[in-house]
Amino acid sequence: MPASLFDCPAPAKLNLFLHVTGRRADGYHLLQTVFQLVDRSDALDFTVRDDGIVRRTNDIPGVPADTDLVVRAARLLQAAAGKPELGADIAVRKQLPMGGGLGGGSSDAATTLMALNHLWQTGLTRAQLMALGLQLGADVPFFVFGGNAFAQGVGEDLLPLKTADCWFVVIEPGVSVPTAIIFSSQELTRDTKLVKITDFPEAHNLLYGDFGKNDLEVVAAKQFPPVAEAIKWLKTFGNARMTGSGACVFCAFEHEHQADEVLKQMPSKWIAWKAKAMQEHPLAHLTKS
Numbered sequence: 001m002p003a004s005l006f007d008c009p010a011p012a013k014l015n016l017f018l019h020v021t022g023r024r025a026d027g028y029h030l031l032q033t034v035f036q037l038v039d040r041s042d043a044l045d046f047t048v049r050d051d052g053i054v055r056r057t058n059d060i061p062g063v064p065a066d067t068d069l070v071v072r073a074a075r076l077l078q079a080a081a082g083k084p085e086l087g088a089d090i091a092v093r094k095q096l097p098m099g100g101g102l103g104g105g106s107s108d109a110a111t112t113l114m115a116l117n118h119l120w121q122t123g124l125t126r127a128q129l130m131a132l133g134l135q136l137g138a139d140v141p142f143f144v145f146g147g148n149a150f151a152q153g154v155g156e157d158l159l160p161l162k163t164a165d166c167w168f169v170v171i172e173p174g175v176s177v178p179t180a181i182i183f184s185s186q187e188l189t190r191d192t193k194l195v196k197i198t199d200f201p202e203a204h205n206l207l208y209g210d211f212g213k214n215d216l217e218v219v220a221a222k223q224f225p226p227v228a229e230a231i232k233w234l235k236t237f238g239n240a241r242m243t244g245s246g247a248c249v250f251c252a253f254e255h256e257h258q259a260d261e262v263l264k265q266m267p268s269k270w271i272a273w274k275a276k277a278m279q280e281h282p283l284a285h286l287t288k289s
């Protein structure tokens with residue numbers, strides 16, 4: 001059995017649009033969204049143990065190890081495989097902000113499921129890992145899915161989608177937005193008209209045209225003024241939007257030099273960076289379909 005995997009990426013996602021189309025009896029919201037992978041990531045190291053202990057080896061301020069989605073993902077896989085003797089030491093190097101709408105915690109969990117399924121040789125299929133992931137969060141199945149997607153349901157019903165190659169500028173407005181607060185807002189509209197995947201055949205239009213919107217944006221922008229300010233600033237350069245439930249906002253550009261130009265003008269109060277669109281999750285090859 002291979003003993004370790006180092007520097008496993010857990011990439012960020014952007015929601016190119018995000019429509020809230022209804023609400024389930026359990027309070028979860030029905031969505032339609034396009035998930036786009038980008039090449040900015042957390043990084044995780046895994047070393048197998050044979051004593052059943054799952055341990056996070058580093059401190060993450062604000063996230064106790066036992067509640068970390070990474071540790072919970074490993075324990076879920078251990079139980080699903082019926083192999084209590086399998087364990088792991090896991091190091092998590094965060095680069096993605098928490099409560100940023102970039103899916104950082106969800107991506108860490110998905111990377112853990114894929115890496116440990118490989119290292120432990122537990123042999124779960126992609127569909128089985130996605131089902132486990134859904135127990136951890138609505139965004140986890142997408143990261144296990146392995147490529148860009150049109151998502152429906154609460155985000156678990158996924159269709160592959162080829163998106164356009166481009167560069168994104170992403171602004172971190174400096175606030176952490178709790179997803180549950182945005183979804184529970186009285187001001188959230190929950191009746192956006194359903195779209196079909198054939199309504200946006202030109203991936204290009206999703207980036208530079210005016211197709212779709214993020215229904216969570218007005219709510220987050222109102223409750224978190226720095227989000228509104230970042231959107232307003234970035235809109236002067238193109239079709240800027242918020243991702244997920246915020247706080248991060250992004251804008252797409254065809255060429256890297258355009259992204260560099262925007263970053264040069266960025267007010268110093270914000271952390272901002274560029275990232276390239278990716279078509280495939282870098283660990284997709286670890287899992288059998």
Ligand SMILES: C[C@](O)(CO)[C@H](O)COP(=O)(O)OP(=O)(O)OC[C@H]1O[C@@H](n2ccc(N)nc2=O)[C@H](O)[C@@H]1O
Pocket residue numbers: 015018027028029030031033101103106136137138139140153154155179180183244245
């Ligand atoms: C906003 C998105 O990031 C879009 O990709 C996701 O829908 C959120 O996914 P996530 O962060 O994995 O969220 P979860 O940890 O599953 O849910 C956090 C909380 O958000 C609310 N929630 C989340 C997803 C959803 N479809 N409807 C909801 O109402 C629920 O109150 C839930 O308790």
Ligand SMILES: Nc1ncnc2c1ncn2[C@@H]1O[C@H](COP(=O)(O)OP(=O)(O)OP(=O)(O)O)[C@@H](O)[C@H]1O
Pocket residue numbers: 062063067068069070092096097098099100101102103104105106108109139177179244245246247
């Ligand atoms: N490994 C982890 N990394 C980050 N956050 C984690 C992790 N494990 C648990 N969490 C918890 O999850 C919360 C949300 O973090 P995350 O980075 O996933 O937010 P997000 O980018 O807004 O997610 P989404 O786009 O899915 O709404 C954090 O505030 C933290 O309490």
